[in-house]
Amino acid sequence: MIVVENTHILFVEPVRPAANLPVRDALSAKMRELMAQSTPSDYVYFGFHQCICGAKSDSRDWILPTGQKTNSLAVHYLEYHRDEVPDEELEKIRKL
Numbered sequence: 001m002i003v004v005e006n007t008h009i010l011f012v013e014p015v016r017p018a019a020n021l022p023v024r025d026a027l028s029a030k031m032r033e034l035m036a037q038s039t040p041s042d043y044v045y046f047g048f049h050q051c052i053c054g055a056k057s058d059s060r061d062w063i064l065p066t067g068q069k070t071n072s073l074a075v076h077y078l079e080y081h082r083d084e085v086p087d088e089e090l091e092k093i094r095k096l
Contacts, residue, residue: 006068006092007067007068007069008068008069008070009064009068009069009070009074009089009092009093010031010070010071010073010074010077010078010085010089010093011069011070011071012077012081012084012085012086012089013051013052014051014052014053014077014081014084015052015084016052016081016083016084017052017053018051018052018053018055018080018081019079019080019081019082019083022079022080023078023079023080023082024079027078027090027093027094028075028078028079030093030096031074031075031078031093032075034064034065034066034070034096035062035064035070035072035074035075037064037065038062038063038064038065038070039062039063040058040060040061040062040063041060041061041062041063041069043060043061044059044060045059045060046059047059049071049073051073051076051077051081053080053081055073055076055080057071057072057073058072060072062074064096066096068092078093
């Protein structure tokens with residue numbers, strides 16, 4: 001499921017293996033900081049999402065300080081699957 005609405009950030013599903021080296025730049029640092037300030041949703045899902053590379057999410061959405069929803073793999077997607085993150089999603093992060 002890819003969600004592109006502005007109410008969500010980084011709801012993507014990579015289809016290629018993870019990069020050998022993570023992309024650690026201003027965008028991934030910003031997302032890491034936002035995740036540290038986020039709060040878990042009051043609801044849980046019955047299960048988790050598993051990335052193509054094997055990384056597993058938790059069973060909640062995460063609410064950013066902006067009110068937007070993301071998931072526990074947000075930083076993982078930016079760092080290990082950057083080439084598959086749509087430009088629109090990168091732009092959302094730049095605007096935060």
